Amino acid sequence: MIVIGAGAEQSVDPAEDELGRDRIGYGPTMSPMALYDATHGTWHLGERAHRERFALITHDERGVLAVAIDRIEPAPASPGRQSSGRSVIHGQILANGHPIYDAHVGARSPIARQRNPIGYFDAPEERTVCACGCGEEIPVGKHFASGHDQTALHERVRQLGGVVDFIAWFDRVHGNWPDINVIYEPVNLKDGTPTGAPARARHRLGCDHFYLDEDGRVINRPRLASAEEMTSLRPCRTCQNVSAKASARQ
Ligand SMILES: [Zn+2]
Ligand SMILES: [Zn+2]
Structure with missing residues (x-):
């Protein structure tokens, strides 16, 4: 530096x-x-x-x-x-x-x-170490030494047989709901202040799983789910049905 x-x-x-x-x-x-x-x-x-x-x-x-x-x-x-x-x-x-x-x-x-x-x-x-586990030191702000991300990814794909098997496994275990990517922050229904509790599910933007105040205003505004939340939070069931219907229509 x-x-x-x-x-x-x-x-x-x-x-x-x-x-x-x-x-x-x-x-x-x-x-x-x-x-x-x-x-x-x-x-x-x-x-x-x-x-x-x-x-x-x-x-x-x-x-x-x-x-x-x-x-x-x-x-x-x-x-x-x-x-x-x-x-x-x-x-x-x-x-x-x-x-x-x-x-x-x-x-x-x-x-x-x-x-x-x-x-x-x-x-x-x-400096930090490469996320693939090889132990190589790399500049902070990067995750992998050059090319190690591809190697690590494909090595995992290969473990499941190939790309087709990998995708099937991903969809079964994690679910493939990229458009269910919105969080409605839990709020106190009285005044709309955040409760501080973590959200329990992710939703599709435009679903009606939010709360309205007496004047019909949304009190828990949606925000995009973080990458962490996309992994850890389950997709809302109703939103899944809407999303599945939407993709079936295409
Ligand atoms: Zn590495
Ligand atoms: Zn929903």
């Missing part, structure tokens, strides 16, 4: 700043977005930066912002001026729950104080 030591917030002339900003650096009251704007450029980055997937902004030797890098681009050239050779990092601001954020934002900088604002650190949180 790239570790960038940002200085304290300072005003700059938007006409002079390569990104047209009026301030750069770290300010304690900045929102993550403002901090990103003020620190994602412009930097002199070496070759290694282009192989890195994360950037950590530090100030006073503490991590203040973590970014998953999408791309690194040369700073836009302004007319009549020579290119500075500096770069801008574009990416997603990481938040609570991401291993890089959790390990480094608010924590001591992983590298020693140095003169150059740009440093590098090989964080253990940047």
Whole structure:
């Protein structure tokens, strides 16, 4: 990961700043977005930066912002001026729950104080192991080493005989109801507040398994089921019948 030591917030002339900003650096009251704007450029980055997937902004030797890098681009050239050779990092601001954020934002900088604002650190949180079980280390954010997902999948298909058998098995054990993919969050019928209880079934969008208030408004609005819920929640029986009829008509 790239570790960038940002200085304290300072005003700059938007006409002079390569990104047209009026301030750069770290300010304690900045929102993550403002901090990103003020620190994602412009930097002199070496070759290694282009192989890195994360950037950590530090100030006073503490991590203040973590970014998953999408791309690194040369700073836009302004007319009549020579290119500075500096770069801008574009990416997603990481938040609570991401291993890089959790390990480094608010924590001591992983590298020693140095003169150059740009440093590098090989964080253990940047790696995870392949989900196929081979033990290979891969960058965090990926599930499989290249090609291992296909191998793992086809190895399982083969165990059941072939694709036909695999599909028959899936439909029998899990059921094949891709359009029964909506959750009506359990709510208190009096005031429509969520009860906090998990939903018990998934429904088809447009089924009438929701509740109405006295004015006929839906009090538990539908939302799409998560992948987890698509696996763990049973499809509603009535919705299954409607869905089966609908597909028979096609
Ligand atoms: Zn693997
Ligand atoms: Zn239903």
